[in-house]
Amino acid sequence: MKTALITGANKSIGFETARQLLQQGYYVYLGSRDIKKGEEAVSQLKLEGLNNVAPIEIDVDNIESIQAAGVLLTKKIKALDVLINNAGISGTMHPALETDINVFRQVFETNFFGVITVTQTFMDLLKQSAAPRIVNVTSGLGSLTLHNDPNWKYYGVKPASYVSSKAALNAYTILLANNLLNTPFKVNAVDPGYTATDFNHHSGPGTVPDAAARVVKAATLGPDGPTGQFFSDDNAPETGISPW
Incomplete structure (x- = not known):
């Protein structure tokens, strides 16, 4: 049975990613900063008959927490087949000149250094x-090419800390993929789309299952x-591949 670890799940x-992988026969380690919330999420999945799942405490802002999760998982499994770096924060909606440097640091700590x-x-x-x-969950807003296109539907978007962190994450994804060329690894960035979640106060038009x-x-x-690759149906509905 293949195994997967998902942060912020x-x-x-x-959470829905965990559900869908479980439905495909994976054993999922459901990562959560708050272990109680992770346990509650696992209980919900088991009520649905999806039993090959276990919570694991992992706070991507805390190196000790990450290392402890690594030690724990190494004792449980011999190999990890899928790592999904999903945990992330939005920061503030302020533009570049108005975003406090501490906000940039906080957002990068989670969205970039944590990954x-x-x-x-x-x-x-x-x-x-x-x-x-390895899947790095990014955002269509991480495309530098499109941010330079005045005809892009999101041109002029304001959240400087979030956009910058996702652009950095995209760069890391490219470099990591290149580092692992000629190996069995597949390393990609995925934009899940503008989805209605707590993350954006349910303002997105997309659905969580999609x-x-x-x-x-x-x-x-x-x-x-x-x-x-940088997969984004939102940025590139015809090809599914976004420009960087």
Whole structure:
């Protein structure tokens, strides 16, 4: 049975991603900063008959928490097949000149440095998989190319800290994929789309199941699947591949 670890998975897109992977026969470690919320999420999935799931406490802002999760999982499994870096925060809606530097630091700590720390911590387990997959959940707003296009529907969007963190995450995804070329790894960034969640006060038009399905698709790529791509149905509805 293949195994998956999802950060920030006790609710919303992360939770639905766990559900869909469970439905495909994976054993899922449902990562949550608050272990009680993780346990509640696991209980809900088990009530649905999805039993191959366990909570794991992991706060991506806390290196000790990440390392403890790594030690725990290493004792439980010999290989990790899928890592989904889903945990993230939005920061504020302020533009570049009006965003406090501490907001930038906080958002980057979660959305960028947290992803790097989690990925490096679980790399040894991922290398034991015959077909390891890493999915970095990003945003269509992370496209630098489109931010320079005045005809883009999101042109001039304001949340500078969030946009910058996702652009940085996209860059890391490319570099990590290149680092792992000629190996069984597939490393990709996925924009789940503008989805109605707590993250955006339920302002998005997309649905959580559709958003999670995009993440799951990248997490379950076959051996001929792409690596080092930025998947975004929102930015590129015809091809599904967004410009960086």
